[in-house]
Amino acid sequence: MQADLVIVGAGMVGSTLALALERSGLDICVVDAGTLAVAPLNPDAPFEPRVSALSAASQRILGRVGAWPGILGRRACRYTDMHVWDGSGTGQIHFSAAAVHAEALGHIVENRVVQDALVDALRAGDAVELLGGAPLQALTRDGDGWQLELADGRAIRSELVVAADGAHSAVRRLAGCQTREWDYLHQAIVTSVRCAEPHARTAWQRFTDDGPLAFLPLQRGEDLHWCSIVWSCTEAEAKRLMTLDDATFRAALGRAFEYRLGEILEVDPRLCIPLRQRHAKRYVQPGLALVGDAAHTIHPLAGQGVNLGLLDAATLAEVLLAGLARGERVGDLRLLSRFERRRMPHNLAMMAAMEGFERLFQADPPALRWLRNSGLKGVEALPELKALFVRQALGLSGDLPELARA
Numbered sequence: 001m002q003a004d005l006v007i008v009g010a011g012m013v014g015s016t017l018a019l020a021l022e023r024s025g026l027d028i029c030v031v032d033a034g035t036l037a038v039a040p041l042n043p044d045a046p047f048e049p050r051v052s053a054l055s056a057a058s059q060r061i062l063g064r065v066g067a068w069p070g071i072l073g074r075r076a077c078r079y080t081d082m083h084v085w086d087g088s089g090t091g092q093i094h095f096s097a098a099a100v101h102a103e104a105l106g107h108i109v110e111n112r113v114v115q116d117a118l119v120d121a122l123r124a125g126d127a128v129e130l131l132g133g134a135p136l137q138a139l140t141r142d143g144d145g146w147q148l149e150l151a152d153g154r155a156i157r158s159e160l161v162v163a164a165d166g167a168h169s170a171v172r173r174l175a176g177c178q179t180r181e182w183d184y185l186h187q188a189i190v191t192s193v194r195c196a197e198p199h200a201r202t203a204w205q206r207f208t209d210d211g212p213l214a215f216l217p218l219q220r221g222e223d224l225h226w227c228s229i230v231w232s233c234t235e236a237e238a239k240r241l242m243t244l245d246d247a248t249f250r251a252a253l254g255r256a257f258e259y260r261l262g263e264i265l266e267v268d269p270r271l272c273i274p275l276r277q278r279h280a281k282r283y284v285q286p287g288l289a290l291v292g293d294a295a296h297t298i299h300p301l302a303g304q305g306v307n308l309g310l311l312d313a314a315t316l317a318e319v320l321l322a323g324l325a326r327g328e329r330v331g332d333l334r335l336l337s338r339f340e341r342r343r344m345p346h347n348l349a350m351m352a353a354m355e356g357f358e359r360l361f362q363a364d365p366p367a368l369r370w371l372r373n374s375g376l377k378g379v380e381a382l383p384e385l386k387a388l389f390v391r392q393a394l395g396l397s398g399d400l401p402e403l404a405r406a
C-alpha cells in the first residue's frame with residue numbers, strides 16, 4: 001500500500017488530526033491496534049473509568065472537525081465551577097464560568113465517547129482509510145519516506161508518519177526518538193462513584209498529604225450524583241486502597257474527600273495507573289511528527305493531557321495545509337519544524353507548571369505549606385487574576401490554531 005500520510009493511533013488525538021486533514025487532498029491512512037468498533041449508544045451504560053476534562057478550545061476543535069454533536073448525543077457533563085482546596089490548611093480557591101461570562105468551564109467526557117464520536121465522523125466522511133486491529137510492528141526509513149509493517153502482515157509506504165499512538169508510542173521507540181522522563185512514584189486510582197449529594201456541575205480537587213484527589217462531575221440522564229474520581233497517591237497507598245473491599249474503600253474515599261458530597265453510596269471497579277511525566281526531546285524528524293501523549297504525557301493534576309494533544313493535532317493540520325498551499329512536501333523537516341516551534345514551548349510551560357504544583361503540594365515543610373495556603377488565598381482574593389486563570393484554562397488566550405479560536 002502507498003499513502004501520503006499514515007497516522008499511527010486512532011485515539012482522540014490521531015482521529016482528530018485525520019478529520020482536520022480530511023479535505024487536504026492527501027491520501028491518508030489511520031492504523032490502530034484496537035478494533036475501532038464503536039460501542040452501541042446506551043445512555044444508561046456504566047461509566048468508563050477513563051474520562052477527560054475537555055476545555056472550550058478542545059470543544060471548538062472537536063466541533064469544527066464534526067465530532068462534537070456525536071459526543072453530546074452520547075454522554076457529556078457540562079461543568080460551570082471548580083473548587084480547589086488544601087486538605088492540610090485553610091487555603092481554597094473557587095473558579096466560576098460566570099466570572100468570565102462563559103456558559104461553562106468545560107465538559108467531562110468519557111474517553112471512549114470522544115473516540116467513538118470521532119471514528120463515526122471519520123467513517124461518515126469516507127475520505128480516510130481506517131485500518132483497525134493492526135498494531136504497528138516495524139518502521140524503517142525508505143528513501144525520503146517510511147516503510148511501515150503491521151502485525152497483520154500488511155505493509156504501507158508513506159512520505160509522512162505521525163505518531164499518535166499514546167504514552168508508550170511504538171513509533172517513537174522504532175524511530176529512536178529520545179525522551180526525558182520523571183517518575184512521580186505515584187499512582188492514580190480511577191473509577192466512578194455515586195455520592196449522596198449532587199455535584200452541582202462542579203469539579204472538585206482536594207490536595208491531600210499523599211497527592212491530589214479529584215471528583216469530576218458526570219451526568220447520566222438527569223442524575224447529577226455520579227463523579228469520576230482520580231486519586232493520586234504513593235505506590236504503597238495505592239496498593240492498599242486497591243485491595244480494600246468496596247465498602248471500606250467508599251468509607252476511606254468519603255473521609256479523604258471530607259464528605260463534601262456526603263457519603264459515597266456506590267463505586268464501580270477501580271483501575272490503577274502509574275503516573276509518569278514524559279517529554280520527547282524533539283517532536284519532529286524528516287517525514288515524522290509526534291503528537292499527543294506520544295510527544296508528552298503530563299500529570300493528570302490539571303486535566304490538560306488531551307487538551308494539549310488536540311491543540312497539537314489542530315496546529316499540525318494547520319501547518320501542513322499551509323505548506324501544501326505553498327507547494328511544500330509534507331515530509332519536509334522545515335515545514336514540520338514550524339509545528340514543533342509552535343507547540344513545544346506551550347507544552348513545556350504547562351508541564352513545568354504541573355511539576356511545580358505537584359512539588360508544592362507534596363512538600364511538607366511549614367514554609368511551603370504556608371506558601372500554598374497563602375497562594376490559594378491570595379489568588380482567591382484577586383478576581384482579575386482568577387479571571388486570567390479561567391481564560392487560560394478555557395483556551396481563550398495564547399497562540400491558538402484556527403480550529404480552536406472563538
Ligand SMILES: Cc1cc2nc3c(=O)[nH]c(=O)nc-3n(C[C@H](O)[C@H](O)[C@H](O)COP(=O)(O)OP(=O)(O)OC[C@H]3O[C@@H](n4cnc5c(N)ncnc54)[C@H](O)[C@@H]3O)c2cc1C
Pocket residue numbers: 008009010011012013014031032033034051052053054111134135136137164165166167169170171188190230273291292293294300302303304305306307308309
Ligand atoms: C488518570 C488520568 C486522568 C486523566 N485525565 C485527563 C483529563 O481530565 N483531561 C485531559 O485532557 N487529559 C487527561 N488525561 C490524559 C489523557 O487521557 C491523554 O492525554 C489522552 O488519552 C492522550 O490521547 P492520545 O490520543 O494521544 O493517546 P491515547 O488515548 O493513548 O491513544 C493512542 C491510540 O494509539 C493506539 N496504539 C497504541 N499502540 C499502537 C501501535 N503499536 N500500533 C497502532 N496503534 C497503536 C491505541 O490503540 C490508541 O487508540 C488523564 C490521564 C490519566 C492517566
